Amino acid sequence: MDHFLYRNGVLHAEDVPVPEIAVAVGTPFYLYSTATLLRHYRLFEEGLAGTDHLICYAVKALSNQAILATLAAEGAGMDVVSEGEYRRALAAGVPGERVVFSGVGKTRGEMRVALAGGIRQFNVESEPEMRALDEVARSMGLVAPVAIRVNPDVDARTHEKIATGRKENKFGIPISRAREVYAEAARLKGLKVVGIDVHIGSQLTDLAPFEEAYTKVAELARQLRADGHEISRLDLGGGLGIPYESQSNAPPPLPTDYCAMVRRVVGDLGCEIEIEPGRLIAGNAGIMVAQVVWLKHGEDRDFLILDAGMNDLIRPAMYGAWHEIVPVIEPAPGAELHPFDIVGPVCETGDTFARNRPMPPVAAGDLVAFRSAGAYGAVMASEYNTRPLIPEVLVRGDQFAVIRARPTFDEIIGRDTIPEWL
Known part of the structure:
Protein backbone atom coordinates (compact mmCIF):
# COMPACT_ATOMS: atom_id res chain seq x y z
CA MET A 1 0.00 0.00 0.00
CA TYR A 32 8.42 10.60 -1.34
CA SER A 33 5.53 10.02 1.06
CA THR A 34 6.20 10.24 4.80
CA ALA A 35 3.03 8.28 5.59
CA THR A 36 4.12 5.38 3.39
CA LEU A 37 7.64 5.30 4.85
CA LEU A 38 6.28 5.16 8.38
CA ARG A 39 3.61 2.61 7.58
CA HIS A 40 6.15 0.18 6.14
CA TYR A 41 8.60 0.69 9.00
CA ARG A 42 5.88 0.15 11.57
CA LEU A 43 4.84 -3.15 9.97
CA PHE A 44 8.24 -4.57 10.95
CA GLU A 45 7.99 -3.09 14.44
CA GLU A 46 4.57 -4.66 14.89
CA GLY A 47 5.78 -7.98 13.51
CA LEU A 48 8.66 -8.17 16.02
CA ALA A 49 6.79 -6.62 18.97
CA GLY A 50 7.62 -8.34 22.23
CA THR A 51 11.04 -9.50 21.06
CA ASP A 52 14.43 -7.92 21.68
CA HIS A 53 15.12 -6.35 18.28
CA LEU A 54 16.38 -3.40 16.30
CA ILE A 55 15.26 -2.49 12.79
CA CYS A 56 18.27 -1.00 11.00
CA TYR A 57 17.13 0.74 7.85
CA ALA A 58 19.44 -0.02 4.89
CA VAL A 59 20.70 3.45 4.02
CA LYS A 60 21.86 2.40 0.55
CA ALA A 61 18.22 2.13 -0.60
CA LEU A 62 17.45 5.84 -0.13
CA SER A 63 19.97 7.93 1.77
CA ASN A 64 18.58 11.46 1.90
CA GLN A 65 19.00 12.86 5.41
CA ALA A 66 15.34 13.84 5.60
CA ILE A 67 14.40 10.18 5.07
CA LEU A 68 16.93 9.02 7.66
CA ALA A 69 15.73 11.60 10.18
CA THR A 70 12.10 10.58 9.62
CA LEU A 71 12.92 6.96 10.42
CA ALA A 72 15.31 7.81 13.24
CA ALA A 73 12.51 9.67 14.99
CA GLU A 74 10.64 6.34 15.04
CA GLY A 75 13.59 4.64 16.76
CA ALA A 76 15.19 3.04 13.71
CA GLY A 77 18.84 2.10 13.60
CA MET A 78 20.81 2.32 10.36
CA ASP A 79 22.73 -0.19 8.26
CA VAL A 80 25.55 1.56 6.37
CA VAL A 81 28.13 0.34 3.86
CA SER A 82 30.51 3.29 3.57
CA GLU A 83 31.98 6.18 5.52
CA GLY A 84 29.70 8.52 3.60
CA GLU A 85 26.59 6.63 4.66
CA TYR A 86 27.89 6.49 8.24
CA ARG A 87 28.37 10.26 8.24
CA ARG A 88 24.89 10.74 6.74
CA ALA A 89 23.34 8.67 9.52
CA LEU A 90 25.08 10.68 12.22
CA ALA A 91 24.19 13.97 10.51
CA ALA A 92 20.53 12.88 10.51
CA GLY A 93 20.65 12.46 14.29
CA VAL A 94 21.23 8.71 14.57
CA PRO A 95 23.65 7.87 17.41
CA GLY A 96 26.61 5.71 16.42
CA GLU A 97 25.45 3.06 18.86
CA ARG A 98 22.47 2.42 16.57
CA VAL A 99 24.53 2.10 13.39
CA VAL A 100 25.68 -1.21 11.91
CA PHE A 101 28.59 -1.02 9.47
CA SER A 102 28.32 -3.63 6.70
CA GLY A 103 30.14 -3.96 3.38
CA VAL A 104 32.81 -6.14 1.87
CA GLY A 105 35.50 -3.48 1.35
CA LYS A 106 35.80 -1.42 4.54
CA THR A 107 39.07 0.50 4.71
CA ARG A 108 41.16 1.17 7.79
CA GLY A 109 40.19 4.82 7.48
CA GLU A 110 36.50 3.95 7.57
CA MET A 111 37.09 1.72 10.58
CA ARG A 112 38.79 4.57 12.45
CA VAL A 113 35.96 7.00 11.70
CA ALA A 114 33.29 4.58 12.92
CA LEU A 115 35.21 3.59 16.03
CA ALA A 116 35.80 7.24 16.91
CA GLY A 117 32.19 8.23 16.28
CA GLY A 118 30.60 5.19 17.93
CA ILE A 119 29.30 2.02 16.34
CA ARG A 120 26.85 -0.70 17.23
CA GLN A 121 28.81 -3.38 15.40
CA PHE A 122 30.91 -4.11 12.36
CA ASN A 123 29.61 -6.90 10.15
CA VAL A 124 32.96 -8.45 9.25
CA GLU A 125 33.15 -10.00 5.77
CA SER A 126 36.61 -11.59 5.60
CA GLU A 127 39.60 -12.66 7.65
CA PRO A 128 41.87 -9.87 6.33
CA GLU A 129 39.21 -7.32 7.29
CA MET A 130 38.88 -8.92 10.73
CA ARG A 131 42.62 -8.69 11.36
CA ALA A 132 42.81 -5.12 10.13
CA LEU A 133 39.91 -4.08 12.38
CA ASP A 134 41.66 -5.68 15.34
CA GLU A 135 44.82 -3.68 14.60
CA VAL A 136 42.92 -0.41 14.18
CA ALA A 137 40.87 -0.88 17.34
CA ARG A 138 43.93 -1.73 19.45
CA SER A 139 45.82 1.26 18.06
CA MET A 140 42.97 3.45 19.33
CA GLY A 141 42.75 1.72 22.68
CA LEU A 142 39.27 0.43 21.82
CA VAL A 143 37.48 -2.87 21.33
CA ALA A 144 35.36 -3.24 18.20
CA PRO A 145 32.04 -5.14 18.49
CA VAL A 146 31.72 -7.56 15.57
CA ALA A 147 29.32 -9.99 13.97
CA ILE A 148 30.88 -12.18 11.31
CA ARG A 149 28.95 -12.39 8.08
CA VAL A 150 28.55 -15.97 6.95
CA ASN A 151 27.72 -17.03 3.42
CA PRO A 152 25.19 -19.89 3.72
CA ASP A 153 25.29 -20.84 0.00
CA VAL A 154 21.54 -20.33 -0.40
CA ASP A 155 20.00 -19.37 -3.71
CA ALA A 156 17.84 -16.30 -3.05
CA ARG A 157 15.99 -16.85 -6.37
CA THR A 158 16.35 -13.20 -7.29
CA HIS A 159 18.18 -11.25 -10.00
CA GLU A 160 21.78 -12.46 -10.31
CA LYS A 161 23.15 -8.95 -9.72
CA ILE A 162 21.48 -8.65 -6.30
CA ALA A 163 21.97 -12.21 -5.02
CA THR A 164 24.55 -12.21 -2.21
CA GLY A 165 24.25 -15.54 -0.39
CA ARG A 166 25.66 -18.07 -2.87
CA LYS A 167 29.18 -19.47 -2.59
CA GLU A 168 30.24 -17.72 -5.81
CA ASN A 169 29.23 -14.28 -4.45
CA LYS A 170 31.83 -11.99 -2.92
CA PHE A 171 30.05 -11.59 0.40
CA GLY A 172 30.78 -13.21 3.75
CA ILE A 173 32.80 -16.15 4.98
CA PRO A 174 31.77 -19.67 3.91
CA ILE A 175 29.56 -21.01 6.66
CA SER A 176 31.55 -24.25 6.55
CA ARG A 177 34.58 -22.31 7.87
CA ALA A 178 32.74 -20.15 10.36
CA ARG A 179 33.81 -21.99 13.51
CA GLU A 180 37.53 -21.61 12.79
CA VAL A 181 37.09 -17.94 11.91
CA TYR A 182 35.18 -17.30 15.12
CA ALA A 183 37.93 -19.08 17.04
CA GLU A 184 40.49 -16.68 15.56
CA ALA A 185 38.25 -13.68 16.29
CA ALA A 186 38.04 -14.71 19.94
CA ARG A 187 41.84 -14.59 20.18
CA LEU A 188 42.06 -11.03 18.83
CA LYS A 189 42.18 -8.55 21.71
CA GLY A 190 40.78 -5.65 19.70
CA LEU A 191 37.53 -7.45 18.88
CA LYS A 192 34.48 -8.54 20.81
CA VAL A 193 32.26 -11.09 19.08
CA VAL A 194 28.60 -10.22 19.63
CA GLY A 195 26.78 -12.26 17.03
CA ILE A 196 26.30 -13.65 13.54
CA ASP A 197 25.40 -11.78 10.37
CA VAL A 198 23.78 -13.11 7.19
CA HIS A 199 22.25 -11.47 4.12
CA ILE A 200 21.34 -13.47 1.03
CA GLY A 201 20.09 -10.89 -1.46
CA SER A 202 17.51 -8.30 -2.41
CA GLN A 203 13.98 -8.33 -3.83
CA LEU A 204 13.18 -11.83 -2.52
CA THR A 205 9.58 -12.78 -3.23
CA ASP A 206 9.54 -16.11 -1.37
CA LEU A 207 10.20 -16.82 2.31
CA ALA A 208 11.74 -20.26 1.65
CA PRO A 209 15.31 -19.00 0.94
CA PHE A 210 15.20 -16.86 4.08
CA GLU A 211 14.07 -19.82 6.15
CA GLU A 212 16.78 -22.05 4.69
CA ALA A 213 19.48 -19.49 5.48
CA TYR A 214 18.17 -18.68 8.96
CA THR A 215 17.93 -22.37 9.83
CA LYS A 216 21.63 -22.71 9.00
CA VAL A 217 22.41 -19.64 11.10
CA ALA A 218 20.45 -21.02 14.06
CA GLU A 219 22.41 -24.26 13.93
CA LEU A 220 25.67 -22.32 13.70
CA ALA A 221 24.68 -20.25 16.73
CA ARG A 222 24.21 -23.42 18.75
CA GLN A 223 27.58 -24.76 17.61
CA LEU A 224 29.37 -21.52 18.41
CA ARG A 225 27.83 -21.37 21.86
CA ALA A 226 28.98 -24.92 22.45
CA ASP A 227 32.46 -23.76 21.44
CA GLY A 228 32.31 -21.10 24.16
CA HIS A 229 31.37 -18.01 22.15
CA GLU A 230 28.81 -15.52 23.44
CA ILE A 231 26.30 -15.20 20.62
CA SER A 232 23.79 -12.60 21.77
CA ARG A 233 22.78 -11.01 18.49
CA LEU A 234 21.61 -12.26 15.08
CA ASP A 235 21.75 -9.85 12.16
CA LEU A 236 19.43 -11.40 9.58
CA GLY A 237 19.90 -8.78 6.85
CA GLY A 238 17.13 -7.50 4.64
CA GLY A 239 15.98 -8.29 1.15
CA LEU A 240 12.21 -8.73 1.37
CA GLY A 241 10.77 -7.76 -2.02
CA ILE A 242 8.05 -5.31 -2.97
CA PRO A 243 5.27 -5.59 -5.58
CA TYR A 244 6.49 -3.55 -8.54
CA GLU A 245 3.42 -4.62 -10.52
CA SER A 246 0.24 -3.59 -8.71
CA GLN A 247 -1.78 -6.30 -10.44
CA SER A 248 0.73 -9.09 -9.76
CA ASN A 249 -0.79 -12.54 -9.28
CA ALA A 250 2.00 -13.51 -6.89
CA PRO A 251 2.73 -10.56 -4.57
CA PRO A 252 5.72 -10.87 -2.21
CA PRO A 253 5.14 -11.98 1.39
CA LEU A 254 4.08 -9.33 3.86
CA PRO A 255 6.47 -8.12 6.59
CA THR A 256 4.16 -9.73 9.15
CA ASP A 257 4.63 -13.13 7.47
CA TYR A 258 8.39 -12.59 7.35
CA CYS A 259 8.53 -11.64 11.04
CA ALA A 260 6.44 -14.68 12.00
CA MET A 261 8.93 -16.89 10.17
CA VAL A 262 11.85 -15.21 11.98
CA ARG A 263 10.20 -15.85 15.34
CA ARG A 264 9.61 -19.49 14.45
CA VAL A 265 13.10 -20.24 13.14
CA VAL A 266 15.36 -18.33 15.55
CA GLY A 267 13.05 -17.22 18.35
CA ASP A 268 14.15 -19.94 20.75
CA LEU A 269 17.80 -18.78 20.76
CA GLY A 270 17.18 -15.81 23.04
CA CYS A 271 19.17 -13.51 20.76
CA GLU A 272 18.52 -9.91 19.96
CA ILE A 273 17.27 -9.77 16.37
CA GLU A 274 18.47 -7.19 13.88
CA ILE A 275 16.91 -6.85 10.46
CA GLU A 276 17.95 -4.44 7.72
CA PRO A 277 15.04 -3.66 5.38
CA GLY A 278 15.63 -0.97 2.80
CA ARG A 279 13.63 -1.56 -0.36
CA LEU A 280 10.47 -2.59 1.48
CA ILE A 281 10.47 0.59 3.54
CA ALA A 282 11.43 3.02 0.79
Missing part, protein backbone atom coordinates in the same frame (compact mmCIF):
# COMPACT_ATOMS: atom_id res chain seq x y z
CA ASP A 2 1.16 3.56 -0.68
CA HIS A 3 -0.24 7.07 -0.43
CA PHE A 4 -0.09 7.99 -4.12
CA LEU A 5 -3.74 7.96 -5.19
CA TYR A 6 -5.99 9.67 -7.72
CA ARG A 7 -8.38 12.24 -6.28
CA ASN A 8 -10.82 14.00 -8.57
CA GLY A 9 -8.84 12.70 -11.50
CA VAL A 10 -5.44 13.97 -10.32
CA LEU A 11 -2.63 11.92 -8.77
CA HIS A 12 -1.89 13.06 -5.23
CA ALA A 13 1.00 12.40 -2.88
CA GLU A 14 -0.88 12.16 0.42
CA ASP A 15 -2.85 15.44 0.34
CA VAL A 16 -0.76 17.30 -2.25
CA PRO A 17 -1.60 17.28 -5.97
CA VAL A 18 1.43 16.11 -7.93
CA PRO A 19 1.04 18.82 -10.64
CA GLU A 20 1.35 21.47 -7.92
CA ILE A 21 4.79 20.11 -7.01
CA ALA A 22 5.79 19.86 -10.68
CA VAL A 23 5.04 23.55 -11.15
CA ALA A 24 7.11 24.44 -8.08
CA VAL A 25 10.23 22.35 -8.73
CA GLY A 26 10.16 21.44 -12.43
CA THR A 27 10.48 17.97 -13.91
CA PRO A 28 11.78 15.38 -13.53
CA PHE A 29 11.85 14.88 -9.74
CA TYR A 30 11.59 12.21 -7.06
CA LEU A 31 8.67 12.43 -4.66
CA GLY A 283 10.46 1.39 -2.51
CA ASN A 284 6.74 2.08 -2.68
CA ALA A 285 7.18 5.29 -0.67
CA GLY A 286 8.55 7.07 -3.72
CA ILE A 287 7.67 7.90 -7.31
CA MET A 288 9.58 9.63 -10.08
CA VAL A 289 7.63 12.26 -11.99
CA ALA A 290 8.60 13.11 -15.57
CA GLN A 291 7.13 15.09 -18.44
CA VAL A 292 6.45 13.86 -21.95
CA VAL A 293 8.71 15.75 -24.38
CA TRP A 294 7.68 14.17 -27.69
CA LEU A 295 5.59 11.42 -29.22
CA LYS A 296 7.63 9.96 -32.06
CA HIS A 297 6.38 7.58 -34.73
CA GLY A 298 8.96 5.00 -35.80
CA GLU A 299 9.03 2.38 -38.55
CA ASP A 300 7.35 -0.34 -36.53
CA ARG A 301 6.76 1.28 -33.15
CA ASP A 302 5.90 4.52 -31.43
CA PHE A 303 8.10 6.20 -28.84
CA LEU A 304 7.14 8.15 -25.78
CA ILE A 305 10.13 10.41 -25.11
CA LEU A 306 10.41 11.75 -21.55
CA ASP A 307 12.59 14.37 -19.89
CA ALA A 308 13.81 11.73 -17.40
CA GLY A 309 16.59 9.38 -18.45
CA MET A 310 18.55 6.35 -17.39
CA ASN A 311 20.87 8.63 -15.43
CA ASP A 312 17.87 9.54 -13.23
CA LEU A 313 16.50 5.99 -12.86
CA ILE A 314 18.95 3.32 -13.95
CA ARG A 315 17.14 0.23 -12.68
CA PRO A 316 15.45 -0.67 -16.00
CA ALA A 317 18.73 -0.35 -17.92
CA MET A 318 20.84 -2.07 -15.26
CA TYR A 319 18.54 -4.82 -14.03
CA GLY A 320 15.82 -5.01 -16.65
CA ALA A 321 13.57 -3.76 -13.85
CA TRP A 322 9.84 -3.16 -14.39
CA HIS A 323 8.14 0.01 -13.12
CA GLU A 324 4.49 0.84 -13.50
CA ILE A 325 4.25 4.13 -15.44
CA VAL A 326 0.99 6.03 -15.11
CA PRO A 327 -0.36 9.41 -16.25
CA VAL A 328 -0.61 11.99 -13.47
CA ILE A 329 -4.04 12.98 -14.81
CA GLU A 330 -6.26 9.93 -14.45
CA PRO A 331 -7.32 8.42 -17.79
CA ALA A 332 -10.99 8.29 -18.63
CA PRO A 333 -12.67 4.95 -17.86
CA GLY A 334 -12.21 2.55 -20.74
CA ALA A 335 -9.63 4.77 -22.46
CA GLU A 336 -8.06 2.98 -25.42
CA LEU A 337 -4.49 1.82 -24.79
CA HIS A 338 -1.67 2.22 -27.31
CA PRO A 339 1.75 0.50 -27.10
CA PHE A 340 4.85 2.69 -26.75
CA ASP A 341 8.53 2.24 -26.17
CA ILE A 342 9.02 4.63 -23.25
CA VAL A 343 12.46 6.21 -23.46
CA GLY A 344 14.56 9.09 -22.18
CA PRO A 345 16.82 11.69 -23.78
CA VAL A 346 20.18 10.11 -22.90
CA CYS A 347 22.39 9.26 -25.86
CA GLU A 348 22.20 5.48 -25.29
CA THR A 349 19.86 2.85 -26.70
CA GLY A 350 19.84 1.43 -23.19
CA ASP A 351 17.98 4.57 -22.10
CA THR A 352 14.72 2.66 -22.35
CA PHE A 353 12.27 2.35 -19.48
CA ALA A 354 9.74 0.03 -21.14
CA ARG A 355 9.15 -1.64 -24.48
CA ASN A 356 5.76 -2.06 -26.12
CA ARG A 357 4.07 -0.76 -22.94
CA PRO A 358 0.30 -0.19 -23.33
CA MET A 359 -0.49 3.39 -22.32
CA PRO A 360 -3.67 5.47 -22.28
CA PRO A 361 -3.74 8.63 -24.43
CA VAL A 362 -0.85 10.97 -23.61
CA ALA A 363 0.49 14.10 -25.26
CA ALA A 364 3.59 16.26 -25.17
CA GLY A 365 3.60 18.25 -21.94
CA ASP A 366 1.71 15.61 -19.94
CA LEU A 367 3.13 14.32 -16.66
CA VAL A 368 3.72 10.64 -15.92
CA ALA A 369 4.74 8.92 -12.70
CA PHE A 370 7.01 5.93 -12.23
CA ARG A 371 5.65 4.01 -9.28
CA SER A 372 7.79 2.10 -6.76
CA ALA A 373 10.81 4.30 -7.46
CA GLY A 374 11.75 5.17 -3.88
CA ALA A 375 14.47 2.54 -3.49
CA TYR A 376 17.64 2.51 -5.61
CA GLY A 377 16.43 5.43 -7.68
CA ALA A 378 17.92 8.73 -6.50
CA VAL A 379 20.86 7.00 -4.81
CA MET A 380 22.01 5.41 -8.08
CA ALA A 381 21.51 8.52 -10.22
CA SER A 382 24.35 10.22 -12.08
CA GLU A 383 25.08 13.33 -14.11
CA TYR A 384 25.76 11.40 -17.32
CA ASN A 385 25.38 13.63 -20.40
CA THR A 386 25.87 16.55 -17.96
CA ARG A 387 22.29 16.18 -16.82
CA PRO A 388 21.73 17.61 -13.33
CA LEU A 389 20.71 15.29 -10.52
CA ILE A 390 16.98 15.71 -10.14
CA PRO A 391 15.31 17.16 -7.04
CA GLU A 392 13.98 15.04 -4.20
CA VAL A 393 10.76 16.17 -2.55
CA LEU A 394 9.19 14.91 0.67
CA VAL A 395 5.47 15.17 1.43
CA ARG A 396 3.84 15.05 4.85
CA GLY A 397 0.09 15.47 4.78
CA ASP A 398 -0.65 18.68 2.91
CA GLN A 399 2.94 19.96 3.07
CA PHE A 400 5.90 19.36 0.80
CA ALA A 401 9.55 20.35 0.93
CA VAL A 402 12.48 20.05 -1.44
CA ILE A 403 14.99 17.85 0.39
CA ARG A 404 17.61 17.92 -2.37
CA ALA A 405 17.65 20.77 -4.86
CA ARG A 406 18.50 20.45 -8.54
CA PRO A 407 22.04 21.81 -9.08
CA THR A 408 22.59 24.51 -11.68
CA PHE A 409 24.71 23.91 -14.76
CA ASP A 410 27.20 26.47 -13.42
CA GLU A 411 27.55 24.44 -10.22
CA ILE A 412 28.13 21.23 -12.17
CA ILE A 413 30.62 22.71 -14.63
CA GLY A 414 32.31 24.73 -11.89
CA ARG A 415 33.46 21.55 -10.16
CA ASP A 416 35.91 20.92 -12.99
CA THR A 417 39.46 22.28 -12.79
CA ILE A 418 41.40 23.10 -15.96
CA PRO A 419 45.18 22.56 -15.55
CA GLU A 420 47.51 25.54 -15.90
CA TRP A 421 49.05 24.17 -19.10
CA LEU A 422 45.72 24.54 -20.86
